[in-house]
Amino acid sequence: MTQEYTAESVTAGGEPRPEPRPARSRVRTLLDGWRRDGGLWRRGIILAVIAVLVALLMFLHAQIPNRIGNLGSLVETFLPWFGLCVPVILVLALVRRSATALIAVLLPAVVWLNLFGGLLSEKSGGAGDLTVATHNVNADNPDPVGTARDVARSGADVVALEELKASAVPTYVRELAGTYKYHSVQGTVGLWSKYPMSGTRPVDTKMGWVRAMRSTVSSPAGQVSVYVAHLPSVRVEVHAGFTANQRDNSADALGEAIADDPLGKVVLLGDLNGTMNDRSLNAVTSQMRSTQGAAGNGYGFSWPAAFPMARIDQIMVKGVEPTASWTLPRTPSDHLPVAARVSLR
Numbered sequence: 001m002t003q004e005y006t007a008e009s010v011t012a013g014g015e016p017r018p019e020p021r022p023a024r025s026r027v028r029t030l031l032d033g034w035r036r037d038g039g040l041w042r043r044g045i046i047l048a049v050i051a052v053l054v055a056l057l058m059f060l061h062a063q064i065p066n067r068i069g070n071l072g073s074l075v076e077t078f079l080p081w082f083g084l085c086v087p088v089i090l091v092l093a094l095v096r097r098s099a100t101a102l103i104a105v106l107l108p109a110v111v112w113l114n115l116f117g118g119l120l121s122e123k124s125g126g127a128g129d130l131t132v133a134t135h136n137v138n139a140d141n142p143d144p145v146g147t148a149r150d151v152a153r154s155g156a157d158v159v160a161l162e163e164l165k166a167s168a169v170p171t172y173v174r175e176l177a178g179t180y181k182y183h184s185v186q187g188t189v190g191l192w193s194k195y196p197m198s199g200t201r202p203v204d205t206k207m208g209w210v211r212a213m214r215s216t217v218s219s220p221a222g223q224v225s226v227y228v229a230h231l232p233s234v235r236v237e238v239h240a241g242f243t244a245n246q247r248d249n250s251a252d253a254l255g256e257a258i259a260d261d262p263l264g265k266v267v268l269l270g271d272l273n274g275t276m277n278d279r280s281l282n283a284v285t286s287q288m289r290s291t292q293g294a295a296g297n298g299y300g301f302s303w304p305a306a307f308p309m310a311r312i313d314q315i316m317v318k319g320v321e322p323t324a325s326w327t328l329p330r331t332p333s334d335h336l337p338v339a340a341r342v343s344l345r
Helices: 023-036 045-059 071-077 079-096 099-104 106-120 144-152 166-176 245-259 279-285 291-295
Strands: 130-136 158-162 182-186 189-193 197-202 212-219 222-230 235-237 241-243 266-271 313-318 321-327 338-343
Touching: 045 079, 045 099, 045 106, 071 079, 071 279, 079 099, 079 106, 099 106, 106 291, 130 144, 130 222, 130 266, 130 313, 144 166, 158 222, 158 266, 166 182, 166 189, 182 197, 182 212, 189 197, 189 212, 189 222, 212 245, 222 245, 245 266, 245 279, 291 313, 291 321, 291 338, 313 321, 313 338
Parallel strands: 130 158, 222 266
Antiparallel strands: 130 338, 158 189, 182 189, 197 212, 212 222, 235 241, 266 313, 321 338
16 A cells, blocks of 8 residues: 655655654653663752752751851841742753752742742732831932932932931932921931921930931821931951941840830831841841831842842831832932831821
């Protein structure tokens, strides 16, 4: 019996054209190729070990000691970025054709999603009673006039500014006066409000000069204590590690002040030079909620402004319900301004 071929079923040379294989067959062929060389499970052991170590580092980050160069705090500052290891290991596992590494990479993926996956969802709750914003304007800001105008356009009812240079304070006061009727500058931090302020005073953060303040803002929805703080800067040095001891002491003092506040409703605005994951800020973070974590969308990284890698500019609340949180457009500062909407009722 003679097999007949149509024009579409033969090649240009007259040979029968092979039947196209279904996708399932191609996958099976690929897996058969992995199995035939005998290294499906033996290859990629080092990749698998790295995946397990990354998972353990993220899962046990609180156990990394701070005794040596504040290593634990340094890891916790950039902890979300360890998630980048997952796609890298995944690609390398596919290139190496290692089933062991492919299975192992599930561990850091699951741990990362458990820690940070919730930040990727939209949690905005809509309307609120008060919109607040905070911005480290940078003492060396080349355009304080433009920065002040950008802040005024934010629509915030209450604005905190940090790292105010004495010579630039009159500029900020003048440019913000048309939007904010009330203000107070204490040391290198300041607070501007559309609503009356009272009980304004500096807060001792064990620095020797004023870098924090507190004021009661009387909004139409009720009174709220507003703290503004700029905790000491941190550095990563070869010989000293993560130099954060001065910041940690200031955080403890700030936490004590907030814990003793007479009002039950508190909002903290400022540059804390640390993230919510950093255990050294526990005196503050243990009693307050981050608006970004509760009502934001994404990580809300604020520093450095050119390529934000960490959220060190914080808006935290106590006895107040956050309804939205976001970052504002870049100004000439090296920090992004951040804003939030809260409900006081």
